[in-house]
Amino acid sequence: MAATTSRTLELLSLLQSHRHWSARELTGRLGVSDRTLRRDVERLRELGYGIESLRGSAGGYRLEAGTGLPPLLLSDDEGVAIALGLRSQATAGLRGAEHTTLSALAKIEQVLPPALRRRIEALQSHTAVGAGGAWNRSGRPTPEVDAELLGLLALASRDSERLRFRYTDATGAASARVVEPYRLVPVARRWYLLAWDRERLDWRTFRLDRISEVFSTRVRFEPQEMSEEAARERVERAVRHRRRSIRARIVVELPQAELAEHLGWYGREVEAVDASHCAWPIEAESVEALGMALIWLPAGVAYRVEDSPELRAYLTAQAERFAAAARASA
Amino acid sequence: MAATTSRTLELLSLLQSHRHWSARELTGRLGVSDRTLRRDVERLRELGYGIESLRGSAGGYRLEAGTGLPPLLLSDDEGVAIALGLRSQATAGLRGAEHTTLSALAKIEQVLPPALRRRIEALQSHTAVGAGGAWNRSGRPTPEVDAELLGLLALASRDSERLRFRYTDATGAASARVVEPYRLVPVARRWYLLAWDRERLDWRTFRLDRISEVFSTRVRFEPQEMSEEAARERVERAVRHRRRSIRARIVVELPQAELAEHLGWYGREVEAVDASHCAWPIEAESVEALGMALIWLPAGVAYRVEDSPELRAYLTAQAERFAAAARASA
DNA sequence: GCCAATGCGGACGAAAAGTGACCGGATGTC
DNA sequence: GACATCCGGTCACTTTTCGTCCGCATTGGC
Structure with a gap:
C-alpha cells in the first residue's frame, strides 16, 4: 500500500x-x-x-534551498548527533532561543527509539559537558544539567501532561510532587520548571537539579494561557536566591586596541582609560571564575583590580597558594 | 495533485x-x-x-518512538535551532562523532533557505562561541572556527564538488587554490581540510582558519576511495606543528574520594597516593589552562606539582602577578 | 557542426489506489 | 450502564498512478 x-x-x-x-x-x-x-x-x-x-x-x-525546510530524513547516527547538539545547546543555556531549542528537542525526543537514546547517553558521558576538552567550564565545577531530564520535562510541558517527581528543596527537605508543568525557564545559568502544584494548589518553581525520580503519568490536563514573558517573570520573582554576581573592573597597562585584540570576543567591552591604559569590566558568579579571566591577560603586563575588595582578597590568597605550591614542588 | x-x-x-x-x-x-x-x-x-x-x-x-527516525518536520525556528546546535557541536570538536555531525550539518545546510541562514548568523554573533557565558573558554582566547565555512566545506566534500579559495599559509604567503575536497578532520582543537590540489597535483592539508573567499564551483569530480582513518592519518602526519600538550601531576593533601567528589567529572582520573593524599593528572594545551584547573582545587588545601617544571615556573610567576595586582589595587 | 546523453512533458489506456458512507464491534471513561 | 472514542470490513465511485510512446530542448565532447 x-x-x-x-x-x-x-x-x-x-x-x-x-x-x-x-x-x-x-x-x-x-x-x-x-x-x-x-x-x-x-x-x-x-x-x-x-x-x-x-x-x-x-x-x-x-x-x-527552497522556501521552507523539507522534512529532514536522518540516519540513526545523524539523529544522535542532532539530539546531542540540541541537548548541549539547551544545557548550555543559549540566550534568546531557549524556547525554540526546547521545542526542537521535544520533537526529536518524542520519537527517539530506545536504542538511539542509549547511544546518546553513552556519548554524553564520554564527552565533557558542553563539549570541547578538559578545561572548558563555566563556573562551579558541577553545573551539569541533566540533559535527559530537560528533554523529558520539555516534552511534558509541551504536551500538557501531569508529572510526578521527588523534589528536594533548598533546606534539604524532600517531598513528592504532582504537578502540571508549564514552562522551562533558564535563569542565571540554571533551569527552572514553572508548574502548577496540584496538591499545594499554587504555582511553584522547581530547580531542575533538585528534581529526581520523574514519572510521566500520561494524564493530560487543560493548560491555562501563559505567555513566555509571564512565565519568565514569575520564575525570576520566585528565585529568591538571586544570582550573586560579582563584578570587577580591571585596569590594564595596555592600549585599549591591543587588549581587545588579545581577548577577542571576551574583550568586547574593553574601554580606553588613557592612551596606555584600558579598563576591562568583568562579571561572574564566583571569584574563582574572575580569577580565571585574569589568567588570560597577556603575560608581562601589569594590571590592577578596581571596585572589588573581594577579588583583591582572593588574588592575595591565591598568590600565596600558588607560591606555596611552587615551593612545595621543588 | x-x-x-x-x-x-x-x-x-x-x-x-x-x-x-x-x-x-x-x-x-x-x-x-x-x-x-x-x-x-x-x-x-x-x-x-x-x-x-x-x-x-x-x-x-x-x-x-518507533523503530527508526521518522522524517523530522521542523518549523523554521526549529530548523535554526538545530543548525545552531550542530554548528556549535562541530566547532567545539566533539570527539568521536565528528563525521556524523558533519553529515547531519551538510544535510541541513543544503536546504537552508537564505532567510534562515541570515537568522542563524545573527544569532551566532549574539551568543558566545560554544555558548554559555563570559568565562567559558577552552584554551586560547581565539579559537573561533567559522561555522559557516565548516558547513560549506562539509557540503562540498560530501558531494565531491571542486572549490576555489584563498589560502594564507603559516609563513603568511597567500595563494589561490583550486582543490578537490575530501574530508574535514579535527586535530588538536583545529579543523583541517584534506584535499587534492589540482594545480600542485598533490594532497594538501589546509587549516580552516587560513581559508578565505571560498567559491563553490559546482563542478563535480570523481572521488577516489579514502577511508576516514586514512584521511585522519594523513592530516595528522601533515600537521607538523604537533599539539604541544603539557601534562602535570598534582598531588593534593586530600583523600582520593573527597577530591574526586569536589571535582566531579573533571576529577574522574584522580587516584589515591595514600590515605590522606591523592594525585590528579591533568593535561592541556598551555600552562595557562593548567593554571585554570588549579584554581578549582578546594580552598585551604595544600597541593604540589609533579613532573612539570614548566607549570611550577608558571605558578611562581603567576603568584607574583596576582600579588602585584593585589598590591596595585590597594 | 554533429552526435550522444540527458532531461521535459503531453497523450493514452489499463490498473491501482484513494475516498466517503455505512456498519457492527471493541474498548475506554464517567 | 451511557457515552465517547477508535477499529476495520464492505461497497460503489472517483481519482491517481504508471508505463509506454512520442517529439522536443539543452548540453558537452568530438
Whole structure:
C-alpha cells in the first residue's frame, strides 16, 4: 500500500544524502520508470521543495534551498548527533532561543527509539559537558544539567501532561510532587520548571537539579494561557536566591586596541582609560571564575583590580597558594 | 495533485508538534473523513512509524518512538535551532562523532533557505562561541572556527564538488587554490581540510582558519576511495606543528574520594597516593589552562606539582602577578 | 557542426489506489 | 450502564498512478 508516498519520501531522502543524482541512478534505486520519476520530482516541487534539474550530458537532479525546510530524513547516527547538539545547546543555556531549542528537542525526543537514546547517553558521558576538552567550564565545577531530564520535562510541558517527581528543596527537605508543568525557564545559568502544584494548589518553581525520580503519568490536563514573558517573570520573582554576581573592573597597562585584540570576543567591552591604559569590566558568579579571566591577560603586563575588595582578597590568597605550591614542588 | 502524499506528511507533522490528537481534531485539520484518517494512520504505521492509539472518551492518537527516525518536520525556528546546535557541536570538536555531525550539518545546510541562514548568523554573533557565558573558554582566547565555512566545506566534500579559495599559509604567503575536497578532520582543537590540489597535483592539508573567499564551483569530480582513518592519518602526519600538550601531576593533601567528589567529572582520573593524599593528572594545551584547573582545587588545601617544571615556573610567576595586582589595587 | 546523453512533458489506456458512507464491534471513561 | 472514542470490513465511485510512446530542448565532447 501507498507505494507512492513512501517512494516520494525515499526520493527526498536520496536527494538529501548526496547533492547530485542522475535520473538513471534514481530510477534504478526507486524501481520506477523515468517518466514516473519526473512526476515524483514534480510532486516534490509542488510541495515546495527546491529541486533543480540540469540537462545535457552531465545532467541530473539536485536539491536546493527552497522556501521552507523539507522534512529532514536522518540516519540513526545523524539523529544522535542532532539530539546531542540540541541537548548541549539547551544545557548550555543559549540566550534568546531557549524556547525554540526546547521545542526542537521535544520533537526529536518524542520519537527517539530506545536504542538511539542509549547511544546518546553513552556519548554524553564520554564527552565533557558542553563539549570541547578538559578545561572548558563555566563556573562551579558541577553545573551539569541533566540533559535527559530537560528533554523529558520539555516534552511534558509541551504536551500538557501531569508529572510526578521527588523534589528536594533548598533546606534539604524532600517531598513528592504532582504537578502540571508549564514552562522551562533558564535563569542565571540554571533551569527552572514553572508548574502548577496540584496538591499545594499554587504555582511553584522547581530547580531542575533538585528534581529526581520523574514519572510521566500520561494524564493530560487543560493548560491555562501563559505567555513566555509571564512565565519568565514569575520564575525570576520566585528565585529568591538571586544570582550573586560579582563584578570587577580591571585596569590594564595596555592600549585599549591591543587588549581587545588579545581577548577577542571576551574583550568586547574593553574601554580606553588613557592612551596606555584600558579598563576591562568583568562579571561572574564566583571569584574563582574572575580569577580565571585574569589568567588570560597577556603575560608581562601589569594590571590592577578596581571596585572589588573581594577579588583583591582572593588574588592575595591565591598568590600565596600558588607560591606555596611552587615551593612545595621543588 | 497528490493530495494524499502531502496530507500524509502533514499528518506526521501534526503528530510531531503535539503529543496527543483526537481523531476529530485531525480530520478537521486535514479535511478528510475519519475513515480516511484511519487509513492514513495505517499507512504511516506501515512505513514504520510508531503511532499509538487510545480508545475511550479520552482517546486519540500519539506518535511514539518507533523503530527508526521518522522524517523530522521542523518549523523554521526549529530548523535554526538545530543548525545552531550542530554548528556549535562541530566547532567545539566533539570527539568521536565528528563525521556524523558533519553529515547531519551538510544535510541541513543544503536546504537552508537564505532567510534562515541570515537568522542563524545573527544569532551566532549574539551568543558566545560554544555558548554559555563570559568565562567559558577552552584554551586560547581565539579559537573561533567559522561555522559557516565548516558547513560549506562539509557540503562540498560530501558531494565531491571542486572549490576555489584563498589560502594564507603559516609563513603568511597567500595563494589561490583550486582543490578537490575530501574530508574535514579535527586535530588538536583545529579543523583541517584534506584535499587534492589540482594545480600542485598533490594532497594538501589546509587549516580552516587560513581559508578565505571560498567559491563553490559546482563542478563535480570523481572521488577516489579514502577511508576516514586514512584521511585522519594523513592530516595528522601533515600537521607538523604537533599539539604541544603539557601534562602535570598534582598531588593534593586530600583523600582520593573527597577530591574526586569536589571535582566531579573533571576529577574522574584522580587516584589515591595514600590515605590522606591523592594525585590528579591533568593535561592541556598551555600552562595557562593548567593554571585554570588549579584554581578549582578546594580552598585551604595544600597541593604540589609533579613532573612539570614548566607549570611550577608558571605558578611562581603567576603568584607574583596576582600579588602585584593585589598590591596595585590597594 | 554533429552526435550522444540527458532531461521535459503531453497523450493514452489499463490498473491501482484513494475516498466517503455505512456498519457492527471493541474498548475506554464517567 | 451511557457515552465517547477508535477499529476495520464492505461497497460503489472517483481519482491517481504508471508505463509506454512520442517529439522536443539543452548540453558537452568530438
